[in-house]
Amino acid sequence: MIELANEYLVVLLALLLCMVMAFIRVIKGPTAPDRVVGLDTINTIVIVGMVIFGAALNEVIYIDVAIVYALLSFVTTLFIAKYLEGGDF
C-alpha cells in the first residue's frame, strides 16, 4: 500500500479532477487549437502532481523527472503550434 498523508491525497484528487476536466475539453474541442490548449493544461498539472508525489513519498528523484517533463512538453507544444500555423518550417 502507498502511505500517503491525507492532505496530499486531497491535493492529488483535486488535481485529478482538474485533469479530467481538461481531458473532456481535449475530447470535445471543436477545433484543433482547443485540443492543444487542453493538452498543455494537462502537462502543467502532471508536472505539479509529480512535485507533490515527490514530497509525499519522500522521493526527490520524482522532481528531476518533473523538470525533464516540463522541458520536453514545452518542445512538444511549440512543435504542435508550428504545425498548426501551416506554411513551411
Added chain:
Amino acid sequence: MIFEIIIYILLAIGVFFNVLAGVGLLRFPDVYTRLHAGTKCTTFGSIFICGSVILIGLRAWYSPYMGFTGAEGSELAIHTAIALIAILLTNPTGAHAIARAAHRSGVKPVGAVVDELDGKTEKKSARRKTTTKKKTTTKKKGAKK
C-alpha cells in the same frame, strides 16, 4: 504548528486555482478565453504548490522534517525551485505560440466585431510566398531567354 498552517494555506490556494483552470477550460466559449483560463491559472496555482514544497524542503534543511533528512531537504528545495523556474519560463511561451497559431490558422474570437490583428500576423508568411513566387518567375524568364 504555524509552519504547517502556512503550508496548508499555500496548498489550498494552489489547488483552488488549478481547479479554477479546469472549470474555465470547460466553460469558456472560445480558444483565446480558454487559453487565458488554462494557462494563467495553472501557472499561478503551480507557483503556490511548488512554494509549499520549497518551504517543506527548507524546513527539513533546518532540521529533519516529514521524513526528509537535511541533505534531502536541501535537494528537494533546490530541485523544486528549478522545476518552478522551468514552468514559469515555458508555460507563457507555449501559450503565446498556441494563440498565434490559432489566429493564423483562421480561428476567430466568438462575438468579435473588429479583428485588428487581421492581416498583420500573416505578413511574414505572405512575404515568404511572394519571394518564392518571384524566384520562380525569374527562373522561368531565364529559362525562356
